[in-house]
Amino acid sequence: MKVHTKHIILKTEDLSIGYRSKKNDHVISKHINITLGKGELIGLVGGNGIGKSTMLRTLTNTQMALSGHVFINDKDVSTYDALALAQVLSIVFTEKLTSKNLSVFELVALGRQPYTNWIGTLSEIDLQKVNHALELTNITSLKHKKCFELSDGQLQKVMISRALAQDTDLIILDEPTTHLDMYHKAYTLKLLKKLAKETGKTILFSSHEIDLAIQLCDNMIVMMPEHVVSDSPCNLIQQGVFSTLFPDDLIQFDAETGSFRVNK
Amino acid sequence: MPDQQSYHKAFITLSVLLLCCFIINISLGSVSIPLYGVFESVFGTPSNESWGYIIQNYRLPKAITALLVGSGLGISGLLMQTLFRNPLAGPFVLGISSGASLGVALVVLGSGLFGGAFAVTMTSKWSVVIAASLGSFLVLLSVLIVSSRVRDTMAILIIGLMFASITGAIVGVLSYFSSAEQLQRYVFWGFGSLGNLSWQEVGVFALIYSVGLVLSLTSIKALNTLLLGDNYAKSLGLNLKQSRLFIILATSLLAGTITAFAGPIAFIGLAIPHLTRLVFNTSNHKILLPAVILFGSVIMLICDTIAQIPNSDYTLPINAITSLVGAPIVIWLLVRKRNLMF
Structure with missing residues (x-):
C-alpha cells in the first residue's frame, strides 16, 4: 500500500464518535481508521444527519471522542494546548x-x-x-x-x-460550498485542490457535492450508517460504495459518469 | 493595519476637542470666573481666593469625574457589545446598575426598617458608595457563578437580565414601604451626579478605574478575535473562558465604581460605542478603544456643562441631559449613515 510511504498529517486509531450522556453513550460511528497525507485534498461525504459534523468536531478536538485517538503530526489532539493546536490546524466554519x-x-x-x-x-x-x-x-x-x-x-x-x-499543516472546512451557486461550488473546490497542491497543506472538507468531490479529491471519506470507508474516488466507485450511500428508490449512482441520476 | 495612518487626524481632532471641552467645562458654572482666573487657579496662585477655591475643590474634581465616567462607561459598553455580539448591550446588562440600586435602596429606603441610629450613620456619601459597590459586586458575582455553568455566551446575557428583574422587584417592594422623603432621596441618587466628590474620593475612583482600564487594554486582542464569533476565536487558540472573565471583570470594575460614585448614568455606555463606530467606521478595537475613551470624555463634559446651566444656581440631573443630548446625535448619525455598523 502507498499509505506507508506518504507523510501522514492526520491519523485516527479505532475512533468512536458520538455523544456522551450520563446514562449511556450514543455512538454515531465507530472503528474509524483514516489517514490524511500531506498535500492531499480529502472530501468527507455522507447523507444528512449521518454525523459529518460530529466527525469534524471530534477531529478538531471541539468534541471528546468516545474512544480511540486522533493524531495530528503524530501527537494526540487532546494533548495539544489551544495555541499549539491553532498553529497546526485551522478551521473554516459554515456559520x-x-x-x-x-x-x-x-x-x-x-x-x-x-x-x-x-x-x-x-x-x-x-x-x-x-x-x-x-x-x-x-x-x-x-x-x-x-x-x-x-x-x-x-x-x-x-x-x-x-x-x-x-x-497550518491541516485545514478543515465544514461544508464550504453551502449557499453558493453551481459555478462557485466548483470554483471553491477547484481552489482547494490548487491550494493543496501548491502549498502542500492537507485540506479536509465536508460536502454534499459528491460528483464534484469525486472529480477533484485525492481521497474521500464516505460515512454510512454502519461504517466509514476511506479510499481514492476511483476505488470507491469500483467497490460500489456510492450506490449504497442513499436508498435507491429515488436516485441511483451511475458509475460510468460518476454522478447521481434521478429515477425516471 | 495599513489604513491606521488615516485615523491620526481624527485622533488629533478629538484630543483638541477634549481639551477645549475641559477648559470650557471648568470655566463655566454658577459663579462667573474669567478665563485668566481659571488658568491662574489651575497652574498657580489665583489673584482671587474664592475663584481658586471653586476651581480647585469643586470644578476640577467634577471635570475629572466627568472624564472618568464618560470614558469608563464608553469602554464598558464597547466590551459588552463585542462580548455579546449585541448592539443593544451596554455596561449594565450584567446587572451592575441593578445591583448597585439594590444596595443603595437597602441603605436609603431600608433605613426606616432597620431603625433610626442606622439611618443616621448609614446615609453619608461613603455609605452610599459602599452600598452601591457591594450591591453591584454581589449581583455580578451571582451572575458569574451561575454563568460559569453555561457554555453559551448569550445565556449569560439572559441570566444578567433575570438578576436585574429580581433586584428591581426587591427595590419595588422596598419603595412601597418607604416614606416620601426616603423615596425622594433614592430617586435623586438615580438621577446621577458628577459633583460633590472630594479629591480623596476622586483618587479612589481613579485608582479602580485604572485597574479596569488596564484589564480592557490587555483584552484588545481577544476582543478582535471575538469579532469572528466564539467558534473561530477558539480555533485561533483563544482561551475563551479566561478572556470572557477578564472582559467581564474590566466592565464590572469600570461600571461598578462609576455607579457607586456617580449613580446609574444611563445611555452613555450604550451610545458612545455606536457613535465611535459610525464616525471611525471600523471594528478594530485597537482604534475603537482609545476613540471610545476620547468620545466618552468629550460627550460627558459637554453634558455636564449643559447640566450646570452657566451663571445660574440650578443643576439639572445629569442622567436626563445625557439622554437629551446623546439620543438625537445617535439618531441623526443613524439616519445619515443608514446602517448600524457592528
Missing part, C-alpha cells in the same frame, strides 16, 4: 460572520492571531503571510473592501484565505 464591518485585510490578518504579541501587532512575517494568503485566493483586489460589501462566493474565498494565513 455566518458576526461582524461584517471588518475589512478583508483585517479579517485575513486575524488568522495570524496565534503568532502575534499581546496586542496583536503584525510583524513583517505576518504581513507577508497575509498578503501571500490574499494572492493565493485571488482576492488581493478586495483587500480594502468591507465584508458586508462582498458576495457569498467572495466571502468564502476570504474565509479560506484567513485559514491559509493561519499557516
